[in-house]
Amino acid sequence: MPIQSVTFDGRPQRLLAFQDPVSRASGLIAIDSTALGPATGGCRLWPYDDNVAMLRDVQRLARGMSYKNAIAGLPLGGGKSVIRRPAGDFDRVALFRALGRALNEFGGDYLVAEDVGTTTGDMQVARSVSPYVFGLPVSGGSAGGDPSPWTALGVFLSLEILLARRGRSVAGSRIAVQGLGSVGADLCRRLHAAGASLVVADVNERAVAELRATVPAKIAAPGTIHGIEADVFAPCALGAGLNGTTIPEIRAGIVVGAANNQLATPADADLLHRRGILYGPDYVVNAGGIINVAAEYLGLTTGEVADQVARIGPRLSALLDRAEAERITPSAAADATARDILASASKGRSGLP
Template sequence: MFSSKAFDGHEGVTFFSDAASGLRGIIAIHSTTLGPAAGGCRAWTYDSDEAALQDVLRLSRGMSYKNAVAGLPMGGGKAVIIREPGKPVTAAQFEAFGRVVNQLAGRYVTAEDVGVSVADMACVARNTRYVSGLAQDGAAAGGDPSPKTAYGVFCGIRAAVQARLAIRELRGLRVAVQGLGSVGRHLCERLHEAGAELVVADINTAACEDARVKFQARVVAPEEILFQDVDVLSPCALGGILNAQSIPRIRAPIIAGGANNQLATPEDGQALHDRHILYAPDYVINAGGIICAASEYLKSATEDQVWQRVARIEQTLTGIFLESTATDTPTNLIADALAHERMHAGRMTAASH
C-alpha cells in the first residue's frame, strides 16, 4: 500500500470485515488537519481488492482537497463497501459498518455516496453518531446530499460557460450528461428548466428513457457520450474517464461534472489545458453534497443557508478560471495549490496551539 501511486501520506487505512453479515470494506483517512475526516461511503462491485484500495485512497485524498477549498472545518476521508456481484448491501451490513465507524471515535464521519441511500445511512446511524445525510425535519440542513451536489455543478457550469464562451444564458446550450444517478438526474432537471439541450447516457436504460421523456434528452450509447459535439461535457458517473485515450477525442470546449476523480492522472489536466478545454476541477464543482452533509453534522447552517453556501461554488470556480488564464496554468493545479495552501494554514494554526 505504501508504494501505491494513490497513497498520499494517508493518516490511516482501516480494512474491515464482519463475518456474521458478510460485510467487507475499507475506510481511508487522508487528513484530519482541518477537522474530522469527512466523506461518503460508496458501495460498489470492484474487480479486485486492489481496485477497491486504489479507489478509496484517491477518493479520500480528493475529500481533503474538496473540504479545504470549500472552506469546511473538516478533513478528508472515504469508505468503500465491497459489494458482491448481483447482491445488494443489506441492512445488517450497514449496521455493521456503523460499528466500524464508531470504533474510529469521530476521526471519520460518513455519509452517502454512490450506491448508498438516506435509508442506508439510517441503518448506519443505529450504531454510531458519526454519520450525516440523514432525513431532517423543518428548516434543519441535511438529508440526501445529491440535490446540493447537482446544484453546485449547475452553478459551476454557469461559471465555466461565462469564462469560456462569454455567455451567461444557458438556454440553447448543448450539454452531454454522463450518468443518470441521483446527481445526474437532478442536474438534468435544472439544465432542462434553464432551457439547455441535453444528450444523456447511462447503463440504466430505464433512466435514459425517463430523461428522454421528461427532459426531451437525446440518448446515446455510454461509450459515445464523452465525444459528443456539445458545448459542455458533464461527467456524473465514475472517475478516471479523462485520460490519454479519451482526451484527444473530446469535442466539448468545457468539462464540468459531478463525478469524483475525473482525471486519470494529474498530467491529464495539462493535456486538457493544451487542447484549450476548460476543466472545472471535480472536487471544487461537486462540493455541494459535502457542504450539505458537513452543515448537518456540525449543525452550522439552516437549509436556506446551505443552498447559499453551495451557490458560492460559482464564485470559487470563476476565480480559478481567471487565475488559470492569467498564469497559463491548468485549472487542476490552481485548485490543488489552493487546497494545499488552506491545509498548510490549518497545520500552522494547530501547531501554534
Template sequence: MFHHPSFDAHERVLFASDETAGFRAIIAVHNTVRGPALGGCRVWTYADDDAALTDALRLSRGMSYKSAMADLPLGGGKSVMIVKERGAATPAMFEALGRAIADLNGRYIVAEDVGSSPKDLLNVRRHTAHVTGLDPEDGGRGDPSPTTSRGVFIGVEATAKAVGFSSLEGVHVAVQGLGNVGYGLARHLRDAGARLTVADISSERVAMAERELGAKAAPVEAIGEVEADIFSPNALGAGLNAMTIPRLKVRAVAGGANNQLATPADDEALRERGILYAPDYVLNAGGVIKMAGEYYRWDDAEVDRRVDGIADRLSEIFTEAARTSRPTGEVADRLAEARFARH
C-alpha cells in the same frame, strides 16, 4: 503500509474486524486540519485486502480536497466494508462499524456510499453520533442528489461565462449520464434556456429527457464527439483520457462525475487543446455540503449560500490558471492543499 502507493500522510488508518458479525473494514482518515474527516461507507466485494486499502486511502484523500475546496469545516475520510458478495452486509456488520467509528472519538463522520444506504446508517448510529446523510423521517436531510445537481448547474453556468457566454440561453450542452444528478442537471439547464444533447445507457432515461426536456439523443459511445459548447460528464470516471480528449469538439468540460481525468497528464492535454476544464470535485460538492449542513445543523439558507459559492471558487481557479498558464485541475489541487496544510 507507509510505503503503499496510495498512502499520502494519512493521519489514521484503522483495520477493524468482528468475527461474530462477519465484519471486516478499513477506515482511513486522511486529514483533519479543517475539521473531522467526512466520507461515506463503501460496501464492496474487493479482489483482495490490498484493493480495499487502496480504495480507502485514495477515496479519503479525495474527500480532503473536495471539503477544502467547498470551504467546509471538514477533512477527508472513507470507510470500506469488505463483503464476499453484493448485498451481504448485515445490520450486525453496520453496528460493528459504528463501534469502530466510536473508537475514533469524533475524527471520522460516516455517510452513505456505494452499497450502503441511509437505513444502514441507522444501525451505525446505535453506537456513534458521528453519522450524516439520514432520511428526513430519521432526523436527516434526505437525498443529497438534488443539491449536487444544483451545484453542478452553478458550476456549468460559471464555466460558460468563463468562456465568453453571458448566460446559458442557447448554449449547447452535451450531457453524458442521466442518473439522479445528471437528469437533475439537465432539467436546470433546460430551465436556463440551454440546448441539450444527451446520452445514457438507459433508453428509458433518454426517452424521458427527449419528452420532458426537449433534448436530442446521441449514442452513448458518441456523446463525447458531439459538436457543442460544453461537454458535461455525469457518468463513470476516467472518461477524459488520451483516447477521448482529441475527439472533443467543445469549448469547455464541466460535469458532476467523479475522477473524470484518467491521469494527471489529461489535465494538461485539455489545456493544450484550449478546452477549459472545471475540476470535478469543485462542481460536485453540493452533496457533501448538504451532509455537512445536516451534521452541523445549518439551515437551508446556509446550505444554499455555500452551494452558490461554487461559482466563486471556480472563478478563483480559472483566474489563477490563466495567470500562471497551468491546467485548472493542478491549480485546484494546489489551492485545496494550501487550505488543509499542516503548519
C-alpha cells in the same frame, strides 16, 4: 483488523478494512487528513473487480475529499469509505450495521454520509449503531437529507460560470451528460429548465428511461458520449473518465461535471489544457453535497446551505483567474490552493478562505 498507517502519493493515510460475514461484504475506510476537522466523505457501494481496485479508489477519493473540504472552506478533513457490493441478493441491513461498527473504531475522526450506491435509508441503519453518520432525513428547516440535489446545484452554477467565460449561456447550449444517478438526473432537470438541449448516457437503461419520461433528451452510448459534439461535456458517473484515450476524442469546449476524481492522472489536466478545453476541477464544482453534510453536522439551516453553495461559482471564477494569471491549469490552481490551506491549518493557523 486494526487501523493501519499507509502512504498514498507521498502522504500518510489511516486505513481500516472491515468485513461482514452475513452480507458477504468487505469494505475500507481511509482517512487522509484531519488538519481542518474530522475527516468527512461519503460511503460508496460498488461491485469492484478486486481488492486492489477498491483500495485505489478509497485512497484517491479520500485525498479528493481533503482538497474538496479545504477549498469549500469547511471545518472538515478528508476521508472516504467504500464497500465491495456482493454478487446477487445480500442483507443490506447487516452490511450497514457493519459499516457503523467500523466507524466507531475511529472514535469520531471520520464522519460518513451517502454516496454512489448508498441511500439515506442505509445511513439510518448505520446510525443505529454509530453516532458518526450524517445525510439523514431532515426535520423542519434543518440541513440534512440526501445531499445530491445540492451537488447538482453546485455543478449547475459552475457550468453557468464556464459557459459565460466562453460568451454563452445555458439557454441554447448543447450539454452531453454522462451518468444519470441522483446527481446527474437532477442536473439534467435543471439544465432543461434553463433551456439547454441534452444528450445523455448511462449504463443503467432504467435510469435513462426514467429521465426521458420527464425530460426530452437524445441518447448516446455510455462509452462514446464524451465524443458527442456539444458545448459542454458533463461527466457525472465514476472517476478516471478523463484520460489519454478519451480526452483526444472530446468534442466539447468545456468539461464540468459531478463525478469525483475525473482525471485519471494529473497529466490529463495538461492534455485538456493543450486541447483548449476549459475544465472545472471536480472537487471544486461538486462540493454542494459535502456542504450540506457539513451543515447537518454543524446544526445549520437549509438557507445557510444555499448561501454556501452559491459561493461555488465565485470560488471557481477566482481559481480560473489564478490559473490564467499564473499560466497553469485550473486543476493545478485548485490543488495549489487546497495544499496551501491544509499546510496552513497543519501549522496551527486557520487557513480558511
